Amino acid sequence: MLTEIVTDQQLIDLYTTPGYLVAVDYPKKEVKLHTIDCMLADPISSVGVKPSKARENNTGEFWVSESRDEAVSKAEELAKNKGYTYTVCRICDR
């Protein structure tokens, strides 16, 4: 099931759950797929995504699914609809 993530805390609570994060970056016009345990998907990390701030500033949106296929479909759909680039994160794609 796809869940929209609107706060950092929601994502922090999911950290130990297996799953995938779709991160949409409006300024970069980019959709990126991460595993939930990727450091770039961790709001606590300085390099990680910050859903609360993105929501507040309208600079992005985030979706989580336990299914990789579902996350990829959502990422591809978002990229297509917005004309953004879709990439799989090189750090956690293993």
Ligand SMILES: [Zn+2]
């Ligand atoms: Zn990643």
